[in-house]
Amino acid sequence: MDKIVDGADADRSPTPATEPTSRPARRQRRVSMADVARLAGVSSQTVSRVSNGHPGVVEDTRQQVLAAMKQLGYRPNSAARALKSGEFRTIGVILFTLSTTGNVRTLEAIANSAAEQGYAITLLPVAAPTQDQVRGAFTRLGELAVDAIIVIMEVHLLDAATFTLPPNVSVVVMDSDAGDRYSVVDTDQAGGARDAVRHLLDLGHETVWHVTGPQDSFSAQRRTDAWRAALEEAGRPVPPPLPGDWTAESGYRAGLRLAREPECTAVFAANDQMALGVLRALHEHGRAVPDEVSVIGFDDIPDSNSFIPPLTTIHQDFAEVGRRCVEGVLRQLRTDTMERGTTLVPTWMVRRESTAPPPSGR
Amino acid sequence: MDKIVDGADADRSPTPATEPTSRPARRQRRVSMADVARLAGVSSQTVSRVSNGHPGVVEDTRQQVLAAMKQLGYRPNSAARALKSGEFRTIGVILFTLSTTGNVRTLEAIANSAAEQGYAITLLPVAAPTQDQVRGAFTRLGELAVDAIIVIMEVHLLDAATFTLPPNVSVVVMDSDAGDRYSVVDTDQAGGARDAVRHLLDLGHETVWHVTGPQDSFSAQRRTDAWRAALEEAGRPVPPPLPGDWTAESGYRAGLRLAREPECTAVFAANDQMALGVLRALHEHGRAVPDEVSVIGFDDIPDSNSFIPPLTTIHQDFAEVGRRCVEGVLRQLRTDTMERGTTLVPTWMVRRESTAPPPSGR
DNA sequence: GTGGGCGGTGACAACGTCGTCATGGGATAC
DNA sequence: GTATCCCATGACGACGTTGTCACCGCCCAC
Numbered sequence: 001m002d003k004i005v006d007g008a009d010a011d012r013s014p015t016p017a018t019e020p021t022s023r024p025a026r027r028q029r030r031v032s033m034a035d036v037a038r039l040a041g042v043s044s045q046t047v048s049r050v051s052n053g054h055p056g057v058v059e060d061t062r063q064q065v066l067a068a069m070k071q072l073g074y075r076p077n078s079a080a081r082a083l084k085s086g087e088f089r090t091i092g093v094i095l096f097t098l099s100t101t102g103n104v105r106t107l108e109a110i111a112n113s114a115a116e117q118g119y120a121i122t123l124l125p126v127a128a129p130t131q132d133q134v135r136g137a138f139t140r141l142g143e144l145a146v147d148a149i150i151v152i153m154e155v156h157l158l159d160a161a162t163f164t165l166p167p168n169v170s171v172v173v174m175d176s177d178a179g180d181r182y183s184v185v186d187t188d189q190a191g192g193a194r195d196a197v198r199h200l201l202d203l204g205h206e207t208v209w210h211v212t213g214p215q216d217s218f219s220a221q222r223r224t225d226a227w228r229a230a231l232e233e234a235g236r237p238v239p240p241p242l243p244g245d246w247t248a249e250s251g252y253r254a255g256l257r258l259a260r261e262p263e264c265t266a267v268f269a270a271n272d273q274m275a276l277g278v279l280r281a282l283h284e285h286g287r288a289v290p291d292e293v294s295v296i297g298f299d300d301i302p303d304s305n306s307f308i309p310p311l312t313t314i315h316q317d318f319a320e321v322g323r324r325c326v327e328g329v330l331r332q333l334r335t336d337t338m339e340r341g342t343t344l345v346p347t348w349m350v351r352r353e354s355t356a357p358p359p360s361g362r
Numbered sequence: 363m364d365k366i367v368d369g370a371d372a373d374r375s376p377t378p379a380t381e382p383t384s385r386p387a388r389r390q391r392r393v394s395m396a397d398v399a400r401l402a403g404v405s406s407q408t409v410s411r412v413s414n415g416h417p418g419v420v421e422d423t424r425q426q427v428l429a430a431m432k433q434l435g436y437r438p439n440s441a442a443r444a445l446k447s448g449e450f451r452t453i454g455v456i457l458f459t460l461s462t463t464g465n466v467r468t469l470e471a472i473a474n475s476a477a478e479q480g481y482a483i484t485l486l487p488v489a490a491p492t493q494d495q496v497r498g499a500f501t502r503l504g505e506l507a508v509d510a511i512i513v514i515m516e517v518h519l520l521d522a523a524t525f526t527l528p529p530n531v532s533v534v535v536m537d538s539d540a541g542d543r544y545s546v547v548d549t550d551q552a553g554g555a556r557d558a559v560r561h562l563l564d565l566g567h568e569t570v571w572h573v574t575g576p577q578d579s580f581s582a583q584r585r586t587d588a589w590r591a592a593l594e595e596a597g598r599p600v601p602p603p604l605p606g607d608w609t610a611e612s613g614y615r616a617g618l619r620l621a622r623e624p625e626c627t628a629v630f631a632a633n634d635q636m637a638l639g640v641l642r643a644l645h646e647h648g649r650a651v652p653d654e655v656s657v658i659g660f661d662d663i664p665d666s667n668s669f670i671p672p673l674t675t676i677h678q679d680f681a682e683v684g685r686r687c688v689e690g691v692l693r694q695l696r697t698d699t700m701e702r703g704t705t706l707v708p709t710w711m712v713r714r715e716s717t718a719p720p721p722s723g724r
Numbered sequence: 725g726t727g728g729g730c731g732g733t734g735a736c737a738a739c740g741t742c743g744t745c746a747t748g749g750g751a752t753a754c
Numbered sequence: 755g756t757a758t759c760c761c762a763t764g765a766c767g768a769c770g771t772t773g774t775c776a777c778c779g780c781c782c783a784c
Contacts, residue, residue: 276669405765444741
């Protein structure tokens with residue numbers, strides 16, 4: 001706070017930074033339809049029709065109204081519009097954090113899809129996944145000007161808040177197994193994880209070690225379950241999973257332990273960031289990737305192509321997930337129904353340079 | 363689109379994925395104050411007072427109203443409230459992309475600060491920085507239910523849209539030198555870049571090479587300018603800057619060229635992602651970091667601690683920037699004034715393992 | 725020439741909330 | 755016991771927009 005510099009650095013700047021200065025107030029009462037109507041010499045009803053592109057306004061009148069709108073800088077008041085129409089044309093997105101790439105990519109896709117449909121996105125971040133935080137967010141949510149809600153978090157955490165989602169609001173949830181109670185859209189976590197494991201087994205590895213995501217994430221759970229199932233299905237030993245929390249740092253810690261396991265030749269990290277940490281740990285301990293140890297991630301974040309070595313990973317189609325979320329929520333809104341069930345979006349593997357057959361042909 | 367799998371994967375799932383099913387409509391007309399008032403046997407005015415925590419309601423009555431509200435699941439209608447009060451308690455954020463870490467971190471900080479102040483965030487993404495896109499966004503923006511706007515983009519691009527920001531809306535801009543026309547909050551780009559260069563010079567490097575951000579980014583421009591100025595100030599040769607676009611991939615391409623410059627011992631990448639690409643390129647060409655070449659980044663993204671080697675970088679205080687943006691915009695809103703000038707938030711260096719003195723003592 | 729129909733426009737009400745003012749009843753002080 | 759004051763509550767209207775319906779004038783058909 002006290003370290004803030006105002007207007008420093010004037011010596012070198014092309015445009016010298018200046019002290020913030022106040023200007024005289026400039027905000028006058030907002031211009032309403034009535035004002036436009038008066039200027040154009042018509043009724044406000046006609047202004048409304050022009051504003052909404054309704055037919056039944058003669059071209060001459062229309063031009064006059066448009067001119068008046070422009071002259072006064074008229075902007076329709078969306079509050080009044082929403083009050084009358086009962087819809088805000090806004091979708092609320094509730095999520096814990098923008099720190100994980102998955103959330104961000106999904107949010108971006110949601111925002112773009114929503115924009116295409118003429119909907120805006122209202123962000124509802126929950127700082128920390130504590131009960132109080134979530135409850136607070138949902139109390140605010142209740143008053144929020146949204147027609148629908150997309151929840152990007154494990155639904156258990158919602159339940160923990162002893163707060164049910166506002167009634168009369170359509171909801172789509174991600175990262176959840178609550179398909180029996182909500183409409184859920186998700187990446188095919190199981191399929192992706194299975195592909196990852198099979199890829200490594202196909203390369204000739206005896207088994208695959210696993211760095212998990214956080215326990216309370218359904219996605220993480222699913223990936224771990226599928227990893228175990230794929231190994232068991234192939235009749236391979238199942239090494240103890242190493243706990244992670246999506247961060248590169250936790251991946252590094254897990255990687256330190258893996259580096260000490262001489263029989264470990266293949267690792268499946270539950271996301272790319274943790275894979276990054278694993279790569280560093282292995283590198284620091286002189287375990288060459290992929291010659292000695294293969295590493296595969298999950299997500300296909302843009303940076304993963306620049307890891308050392310470039311990471312083989314499971315691509316998530318975030319754009320499709322986002323699109324499906326928006327579609328789902330708007331469909332419920334329009335048909336006035338509530339849907340349940342799970343929609344899965346497939347993944348695919350992106351093979352780069354971090355996976356190879358195990359050393360000495362094995 | 364046609365690759366989407368609905369309800370697949372039922373074999374292994376703890377909760378089998380199911381086909382989305384429709385339920386009978388469940389949405390009834392929303393309950394209003396009048397409904398609550400009727401049930402509680404009071405006037406809607408009293409409900410209003412309870413709802414807003416206004417004094418002058420006897421405890422007994424209050425409890426009755428609260429009970430009625432709970433029973434009916436009453437949620438205040440924010441449209442009506444906004445219409446009456448003239449404010450939405452919402453801040454619009456317009457940005458191009460959520461692909462760069464800086465934007466995301468800033469957005470997150472803005473969202474958190476805004477939430478603290480009881481404001482929601484409405485996201486206004488602009489898919490591509492073409493004139494049409496921006497103009498479209500701003501047209502929508504004009505009708506948007508926001509009290510204020512924070513622009514996270516170079517203001518030149520706004521101007522290109524031949525569209526002025528809606529009048530009567532307070533605005534704060536980031537990544538811009540338009541402090542003479544708007545209120546601008548920014549990281550002290552110049553200071554940070556200067557620190558980065560000086561750090562490398564202090565280590566004994568003859569000069570510092572530079573991978574730039576995109577041309578149309580003011581932040582990138584500033585970092586490049588400060589890099590050049592710091593070198594000139596020290597009387598060092600100024601190598602040709604290598605163009606980048608914030609992505610790791612572009613950093614890799616620049617790194618390939620740097621790897622071929624034998625006299626290059628120190629690199630300043632304009633962000634951490636590009637530094638990641640540089641690290642890979644150097645690694646692939648057998649140029650050891652930091653023993654042969656030092657690399658410094660800018661941003662201090664969480665992953666940078668897990669790069670190989672962990673990256674020395676300039677920390678940006680995104681939280682502070684976000685807070686200042688929100689503060690600025692709300693201050694303008696409350697005082698009904700328009701501010702101009704630039705506020706700079708200082709950076710600091712985080713020293714990790716990617717920088718060291720140049721080889722052979724030089 | 726007159727009646728019917730239709731297209732363009734305006735008047736009015738209502739959406740849900742909250743500020744303002746009015747009202748009524750109870751408590752306090754004499 | 756009565757006058758005064760205050761506090762709790764209610765009635766009413768307005769915020770800006772839009773749906774509904776009424777209206778007016780014109781054109782066309784008979």
